[in-house]
Amino acid sequence: MAFVKRLVCGKCGKAHAAGKLWGLCTACERPLLVEYDLPAVGAALTRERLRERAPTMWRYRELLPVVDDANVVTAGEGFTPVLPVPRLGAALGLPHLWVKDEGLMPSLSFKSRGLSMAVSMAKELGVTRLAIPSAGNAAGAMATYGARAGMEVYVFMPEDVPQANIVECDVLGAHVFLVNGLITDCGKVVKDGVGPMGWFDVSTLKEPYRLEGKKTMGLEVAEQFGWELPDVIVYPTGGGTGLIGMWKAFNELEALGWIGSRRPRLVTVQSTGCAPMVRAFHAGTEHAEPWENAQTTASGLRVPAAVGDFLILRALRETGGTAVAVDDAEMWADQKALAAAEGIVAAPEGAATVSALRRLLAEGWVRPDERVLLFNTGHGMKYPYTPHPRHLKKEAVDYAALGG
Numbered sequence: 001m002a003f004v005k006r007l008v009c010g011k012c013g014k015a016h017a018a019g020k021l022w023g024l025c026t027a028c029e030r031p032l033l034v035e036y037d038l039p040a041v042g043a044a045l046t047r048e049r050l051r052e053r054a055p056t057m058w059r060y061r062e063l064l065p066v067v068d069d070a071n072v073v074t075a076g077e078g079f080t081p082v083l084p085v086p087r088l089g090a091a092l093g094l095p096h097l098w099v100k101d102e103g104l105m106p107s108l109s110f111k112s113r114g115l116s117m118a119v120s121m122a123k124e125l126g127v128t129r130l131a132i133p134s135a136g137n138a139a140g141a142m143a144t145y146g147a148r149a150g151m152e153v154y155v156f157m158p159e160d161v162p163q164a165n166i167v168e169c170d171v172l173g174a175h176v177f178l179v180n181g182l183i184t185d186c187g188k189v190v191k192d193g194v195g196p197m198g199w200f201d202v203s204t205l206k207e208p209y210r211l212e213g214k215k216t217m218g219l220e221v222a223e224q225f226g227w228e229l230p231d232v233i234v235y236p237t238g239g240g241t242g243l244i245g246m247w248k249a250f251n252e253l254e255a256l257g258w259i260g261s262r263r264p265r266l267v268t269v270q271s272t273g274c275a276p277m278v279r280a281f282h283a284g285t286e287h288a289e290p291w292e293n294a295q296t297t298a299s300g301l302r303v304p305a306a307v308g309d310f311l312i313l314r315a316l317r318e319t320g321g322t323a324v325a326v327d328d329a330e331m332w333a334d335q336k337a338l339a340a341a342e343g344i345v346a347a348p349e350g351a352a353t354v355s356a357l358r359r360l361l362a363e364g365w366v367r368p369d370e371r372v373l374l375f376n377t378g379h380g381m382k383y384p385y386t387p388h389p390r391h392l393k394k395e396a397v398d399y400a401a402l403g404g
Contacts, residue, residue, distance in 0.1 A: 002018075002064070002065055002066060002067040003036045003037045003038075003040050003041045003044070003062055003063075004018040004019075004034055004035070004036055004037075004065050005018065005035050005036060005037050006018050006035050007022060007032040007033065007034055007035065007208055008032065008033055008035050009025035009027065009028060009030055009031070009032055009033075010030060010031050010032070010033045010308070010310075010311050011025065011028050011030035011031075011310065012025060012027050012028045012030065014026065014027040014028070016032055018034075018065075019067070019125075020125070021125045021126075021127065021200070022207065022208060023201060023206055023207055024206055024307070030307070030308075030310075031205040031206070031208065031211070031307060031308050031311065032207075032208040033208065033211070033248065034065050034208055034209070034211075034212055036062075036063060036252065038252060038255045038256055041062045041063060041256065042256045042257065044062050045062045045063075047223075047227065047258055050223060055078070055079035056074065056076055056077060056078040056079055057077055057078025057079065057113055057116070057213065057216035057219075057220070058072060058074060058078065059078075059079070060216055060219050063215075063219065063249075063252060064117065064212055064213075064216075065117070065121060065208075065209060065212055066117075066120050066121060066124055067124060068124060071120055071121075071123045071124040072120050073116060073119045073120045073123060073145050073148050073149045074116055074120075074148075075106035075107075075112065075116070075144060075145070075148060076106060077105050077106050077112040077113055077116050078105075078112075078113060078216055078220065079220055080100060080101055080102050080104050080105060080220070081100070081101055081104070082098050082099075082100050082221070082224045082225070082373065083098060083099050083100075083101055083342070083344065084097070084098055085097050085098060085099050085338070085341065085342045085344070085374075087341040087342060088337070088338060088341040088342055088354070091337075091341065092357065092358065092361060093361065093368050094357075094361065094366070094368055094370075094372060095368070095369075096369070096370065096371040096372065097372050097374070098230070098371075098372070098373050098374070099338075099342070099344055099346075099350075099373075099374045099375075099376055100217070100220075100221065100224075100373060100374070100375050100376070101344055101346075101376050102217075102350075102375065102376060102377050102378060103344075103345070103346065103347065103350070103376055103377075103378050103379030103380070104379075106144060107137065107140050107141040107144045107168075108137075108140075108378060108379040108381070108382055109137035109140070109141065109347070109377060109378035109379065109382065110137075110214070110217065110242060110375075110377045110378065111137045111138045111140070111141035111142075111378075112141050112144070112145075113213035113214050113216055113217065114138070114141070114209075114210030114211070114213040114214045114241060115138065115141035115142045115144070115145050115202070115210065115213070116141075116145050116213055117209045117210060117212050117213030118130075118142070118145075118202050118207060118209045118210045118213065119142065119145035119146060119148075119149050119151065120145075120149075120209075121209040122149075122151070122200060122202075123149050123151070127151070127200045128151055128152060129151065129152040129153075129154070129197070129198060129199040129200065130142060130146055130151055130152070130153050130154070130199055130200055130202050131153075131154040131155070131156070131190045131193060131194075131197065131199040131200070131201060131202065132153075132154070132155055132156070132190065132201075132202045132203065133156045133157075133183050133184075133186030133187040133189065133190050133203055134155055134156070134157050134161075134165075134183065134186070135157065135158065135161060135183050135238065135299040135300050135302060135303065136157055136161040136162055136164075136165035136299045136300070136382070137165065137299075137300060137377075137378055137382065138204070139155035139156075139157055139165060139168075139169050139174070139176075140165055140168040140169055140172070142155065142174070142202060143155060143168065143169045143172035143173070143174035144172055146172075146173075146174065147172045147173055147174075152175070152199075153172075153173070153174040153175065154174065154175045154177070154190075154193075154197070154199060155169050155174050155175070155176055155177070156177045156178075156179055156186040156189050156190055157169075157176070157177075157178055157179065157183075157186060158178070158179055158181060158182055158183060158185075158186065158299075158302075159178035159179060159180055161178075161299050162299060162382055162383050162384065163384065164381070164382045164383070164384055165299075165382065166178070177189075182294055182302065182304060183302065183303055183304075184290070184303075184304055184305055187203050190203060191203075203307075204238075204239035204240075204241055204306070204307070204308070205239060205240075205241055205244075205306070205307045205308040205311075206307060210241055211241050211244060211245050211248070212245070213245075214241045214242045214244075214245035214246075215245035215246065215248050215249045215252075216245075216249070217242055217245060217246055217249070217375075218245060218246030218247070218248070218249025218250055218253075219249045219253070221233070221246070221373065222249070222250070222253055222258065222259055227258055227259055228259075229250065229259060229262065229263065229264050230264050230370075230371040230372060230373045231264060231265065231370040231371045231372065232264055232265050232267060232360075232366055232370055232371070232372045232373070233246065233264040233265075233266055233267065233372075233373045233375070234267040234269060234353040234356055234357055234360075234372065234373070234374050234375065235266065235267065235268060235269065235353065235375045235377075236268075236269045236270075236298075236300065236301060236349035236350060236352050236353055236375065236377055237268040237269060237270055237277055237301070237312065238270075238300045238301050238302070238303035238306070238349075239303050239306050239307075239308065240268070240277065240306050240308050240309070240311070240312040241308070242375070242377070243266060243268060243312055243315055243316075244308055244311045244312060244315055246266070246315075247266065247311075247314075247315035247318070247319070250263055250264075263318075263319040263320075264319065264373070265319050265320045265321045265322070266315055266316055266319045266321035267316075267321050267322055267323070267324060267353075267356060267360065268281070268312060268316060268321070268322075268323045268324070269323075269324050269325075269326065269352045269353050269355075269356040270301055270323070270324075270325050270326075270352075271296035271298055271301045271302070271325060271326065271327065271328060271331070271352070272296075272325045272326065272327045272328075273294065273295040273296040273302075273327070273328065274291050274294035274295065274296050274301055274302050274303065274304060275291065275323075275325040276288040276289065276290065276291040276303075276304060276305065276306070276309070277306070277309065277312055277313065277323055278323040278324065278325040279291075280309065280313060281313055281316055281317075281322070281323035282323065285313075286310050286313065287309050287310055287313075288305070288306065288309040288312075288313070290304045290305040291304040291305070292304070296328055297328050297332070297348060298328065298331060298347070298348040298349045298352065300347070300349045300377065300378065301348075301349055301352070322360075322365060324356040324359055324360065326352050326355035326356055326359070328348070330352070330355035330358075331348045331349075331351045331352040331354075331355050332348060332351070333355075334351040334352070334354035334355045334358075335347075335348055335350075335351035335380060337351075337354065338350075338351055338354055338376075339380070344376060345379060345380035345381060346376040346378075346379075346380050347376065347377060347378035347379060347380050347382055347383060348380075348383060349377050349378060350374070350375065350376030350377050350378060350380075351376075351380075353374040353375060353376070354374065357372065357374065
C-alpha cells in the first residue's frame with residue numbers, strides 16, 4: 001500500500017532506506033523527511049476517489065508511510081471541520097475568516113495526528129516501548145495511541161504542565177514523570193534513556209513519522225477549500241511540525257497536479273515569553289538560537305529550541321509568510337473573544353492566532369478581502385482555570401439584579 005521511495009535529510013540531503021527504524025539523519029543529526037513515488041501515487045489515487053473514503057486522516061493512505069493496514073493504530077482522528085467564523089470576522093473587518101478546530105480530535109488536540117502515525121509506524125517496525133518529552137498534549141496523544149496498540153509508554157513533562165495532561169496520561173496507563181525544567185530538559189532525559197531503557201524516542205522531528213501525520217492538516221485544508229488554498233494560514237508554533245507538515249503537503253499536492261503553485265502565506269505565532277522562531281525570522285538567520293528563560297502560560301508554545309528550526313524558517317520565507325509574537329494577556333483575552341463570538345473554546349495557543357491576526361490586520365499585512373484560516377490546535381478545556389462566576393442563593397433570587 002505504501003509508496004515511500006526513501007527518507008531524505010531536510011538539511012544535507014542524505015538518503016536513508018525506507019522500511020527501517022530511523023531517528024535523525026545519520027550524517028548531520030537533522031530531521032528526515034519521507035519522500036514518495038508521486039507519479040505512482042497519482043496513478044493510484046485521484047481527487048475524485050477521495051470522496052468515497054471515510055472522513056479521517058487515513059483517507060490519504062497513498063501519501064502516508066504505513067505499508068500494512070493491520071498496523072494502522074487509529075481512534076478516528078482527522079478531517080476536523082473548517083468552521084466559518086462570521087461574527088469574529090465582522091468584528092475584525094475580515095469577511096472571509098475560518099478556524100480549523102483541532103480541539104475536536106480524539107485526544108482533544110492536533111497531536112492525535114502525529115502520534116497516531118508515529119505509533120502505527122512503531123508497530124510496523126517492531127517497537128514495543130516508546131518515550132516522549134512533551135509540553136502536555138503530545139504526551140496525552142501518545143498515551144492514547146500507545147494504549148490502543150498495547151505498547152509501553154513513558155512520558156516526561158515539565159512539572160507545571162496543566163493538570164489535565166497529567167491525569168489524562170495516568171488514566172491511559174502511561175508511566176508519567178514530571179521534570180523540574182522545560183521540554184528541552186525532558187528531551188534530554190528521553191535521549192539519555194534510549195540505551196539503558198531500550199525505548200524509541202518519539203521527540204518532535206527526531207523521528208520522521210509524526211510529521212507525516214501532521215501533514216494531513218495540509219491535505220485536508222486543500223480538499224476542504226475545494227483545492228483552492230486560502231491566502232493566509234495563521235498557525236501557533238512550538239516545535240513546528242504542523243507548519244512544516246502543511247508546507248510539505250502542499251508541495252506534494254502540486255507535484256500530483258491537484259493544486260497550482262500558489263501557496264498560502266504561512267504565519268507562525270509564538271509567545272513574547274518564548275519566541276525563538278520570531279526572532280530568527282526577523283533577523284534573517286537560517287537557525288534559531290535557544291530562547292533563554294522561556295516563560296508562557298501556553299504550554300505548547302514554551303519550546304525554547306526546535307530541531308527543525310531551519311525548516312520552519314524555510315517554509316515561512318518560501319511562502320512569503322511572517323512570524324508574530326503575542327503576549328499571554330492577549331491570547332487569554334482572545335480565547336474569550338473567540339468563544340463568546342463563535343462557540344469555539346480554543347486552547348491559548350489557538351487563541352494566539354486571533355491575537356496575531358489583529359496585529360497583521362492593523363499593520364496592513366493582511367488585507368480585508370483576503371481568505372484567512374486560523375488553526376486552533378487544542379481544546380481549551382485542557383487548560384482548567386478559575387473563572388469568577390457570581391453566586392446565588394436559591395431562595396429569593398433578585399432577577400432584576402442579574403443584569404438581564
